[in-house]
Amino acid sequence: MFPTYDVIVVGAGHAGCEAAIAAANLGAKVMLATMNMHTIAQMSCNPAMGGVGKGQIVREIDALGGYSGIITDETMVQFRLLNKSKGPAMWSPRAQSDRMAFALNWREKLEAHPNVDFWQEMITGIVVKDGRACGVHTGLGIEIPGKAVVLTNGTFLNGTIHIGEKQFGGGRAGERAATGITAQLQGLGFESGRMKTGTPARLDGRSLDWSKMEEQPGDENPGKFSYTDTPPLVNQMPCHITYTSKEVHETLREGFDRSPMFNGRIRGLGPRYCPSIEDKIDRFAGRDAHQLFVEPEGRNTCEIYVNGFSSSLPEDVQYKALRKIVGFENAKMFRPGYAIEYDFFPPTQLDASLETRLVPRLFFAGQINGTTGYEEAGCQGLIAGTNAALAVQERDPLILKRSEAYIGVLIDDLINKGTKEPYRMFTSRAEYRILLRQDDADLRLSPIAAKLGVRNMEGRMARVEEKKSAVDAIHRELKNHSVTPDQLNDFLERTGNTPLKQGVKLLTVLTRPGISLPALAEAVPALNDFIAAYDAETINLAEVTLKYEGYIEREKAAVDKMSRLEGIKLHSDFDYHAISSLSMEARQKLSELKPRTIGQASRISGVSPADVSVLLVHLGR
Incomplete structure (x- = not known):
């Protein structure tokens, strides 16, 4: 019934989609198996991509030929560059996505790829022969043969949903849990554990009073994630901010005795940096209010996501408390929030390629490894799919170093330190973060993808070379162009800088605090004419690499020292x-x-x- 596939990917969430496309773009024949074709690339929690540390990962996925950045650009409704007041190592892009458009776009791109086939059914086990993964078993008893298998099961492995005192099997609201795989892997000698995550209630935006909330618009000049020619964002949608209160907290406390988190029914650990609202109230009892982000689910729906109000309290308690939030007095609920427990496998059982040590040709990616977040899942999927294809082709695996990518930091942390709670990426986890900025992921990683032979990298590499040449040209201009005091002193005084006493190179002026390259160019017409030929991202990259040249060289020296141990x-x-x-x-x-x-x-x-x-x-x- 089936040919022997090079790579079988189990699960079509963010990890599964990136795994399938990564393997396919290396020429592998791929089978993508999912329980529901209508929920491919579903944004199960908040409809957003990126954020602190996460935005850098999306740009790295894009630089390596993955699709998360492209699809985000094509379906986002708002873009913001976070941490702009801090140094460039902290700048993190984030986009609010159209949930339905995002999933549909992913499906269309997967279906358009000639190397990707699909099968809709629960996968209940792995075919293991001679100690090696060589296919999967389905719920109907069908065996699909394959040369490598990538498991990206998300929250579906023996998933249990909790709402107050109610609990039932499920991998996501309205979808059943996946069974069979955990027991088989345990029988093969794998260690497993339980983790927990949650999601907030969804509300009817028509029932909210937006005038009582603080509007949070997108950036005036929105950026994007992909280094390709994706369309610019127009007609941004605003998010809004409101707050809980003492009254809200007291109402929520009324349901604590029925909370599965407090009465012991939930045993798995949840994400430390994304706690439920009841956990926040319990842990930070001295705080009278918590900030909530009210986010649209898309352009063509009135459904609203209440970011910061994740809960597993009884639905009546959630509803009562929500209606006491400013702007939510007449709120209508589409569905309550819930917590979900699921099986994961400690990632110390993996090699850096994400191949399991116990069973060759079997790869894990995403929440099965104990991570949380679309971005963390997507990058693991890309690496696992790439390495599954490379293993079948009997080529060396792709292993990114901590000094090369946030993806390298994430995987290195997982396989060496493991995790007892859902792992989330932050810029603070990277010791070389000035080298891993969001503006240069293409320069760092696209040459690696091109060398591997990833499909359609020719155009990307042409852009990389063009970008390098442009940055070098701007650097030369700044190092060679001199200015006199009478040309710049008025500008320097306006920016609070000491006036010049003699002529200097433009580079010397640019390295002063509070001076940006575009602002300097406005004061020097010849420089303005010169940089007019380059786009804003190239100009910004040229400025950052010059201003932080000393820090960059220092980190490179630290990398060289560590490389000797590697x-x-x-x-x-x-x-x-x-x-x-x-x-x-x-x-x-x-x-x-x-x-x-x-x-x-x-x-x-x-x-x-x-x-x-x-x-x-x-x-x-």
Whole structure:
């Protein structure tokens, strides 16, 4: 009935979609299996992409040939660049998406790819022969053969939904849970656990009083995620801000005795940085109000997402409390919020390629690895799909370093440190974040994708080379063009800078605080004429790389130092228990995780700098 596929992807959420397209773009014949063709790329929680740390990931996905950035650009209704008041390492793009358009766009792009086939049915198990994954079993008893399998099951593995004292099986509202895979993997020797996430109630926007809320518009000149020629955003939709109150909190507390989170029915840990409203009230009892973001679900719907009001309290308590929020006095509820528990597999059981150590050719990506967020899932899907295709083609895997991408930081954290709660990316997790800015992901990563042979990278590489040349040209102009005091002193005084006493190069002026390249160009007509030939993103990149040149060089030196440790290999059969000078915890962790290099060993939780020194001495270094 089926041919033997190169890669079978189980699950069509954000991880599954990126995995399927990544493998297909490397020439692999792909089967994408999903329980429901109508929920491909469903935004299960908030209708938004990007944010702090997450926006950088979306740009990296795009630079590597993934589709999340393109689809976000084509379907967003609002764009904001967050943290603009901070340094460029912190600038993070975020877009409010049209939920229905986003999912439809993903499906259309997948269906348009000649290498992607589909099958709608629950996958109940993996076919394992000679210790290797070689297909999947379906609920109808069908066997689909494949040379590699990528599991991206999201919250569906034995999913349980909680609303107050009610609980029932489900992977998402209105969709059943997936069974069979967890038990099989446990039988194969995998360790599993339970995690929890949640979502807020959805409201009827026609019933809200928008005049009582603070409007939050998008950027005046909206940016985008993709480095390709996606259309500019027009007709942005506003979000709004309102707040809870003491009265709201007291109403919510009335239902705490029926809360599954407080009475012990929920055992899985939820995301630390996205707590439910009842958790916030309990943990921050001294606060009288919490901010809520009221977000549109799309251009052609009145459905509203209440960001910050995730809850598993009884539906009557949720409804009563919501109606006490300013602007929500007459709110109508489409559906209540809920919590969901699901199975995950600690990611320390994976290699850096996201291939499982126990079963070759079996890859995990997304929430099955203990992460939370569309962006974290999408980047894992891209890496798992890419490496599944490369494994079938008997090529070396794609493994990104911590100094190359936020994606590299995320995967390195997962496989070396594991996670006991849903892992979310932040800029603070990256020690080289000045090198991993959102403005240069194409320069960092597109050459890697092109070298792998990812489909349609020719046009991207032409843009990368053009961008590099443009930045170099702007740098030369700033380093060579001199200005005199009479040309610039009026401008410098307006910006609060000390006037010039003699002629200097433009570069010297640009590095002063509070001076941007566009503003400087307005004061120097010749410079203005010169940079008029370049787009805003190129001009910004040229400015950032010059202003932060010292910091960038310092981080590159730190990367070079760490690279020496990455170059010292460790064999998988290394007997750590034979080295008595290692701490007992280090011996146990190193034996369990089997790091490939000294650098990787140094990042394992429980391995101290002293343990690394012992290893170096043992290896004669």
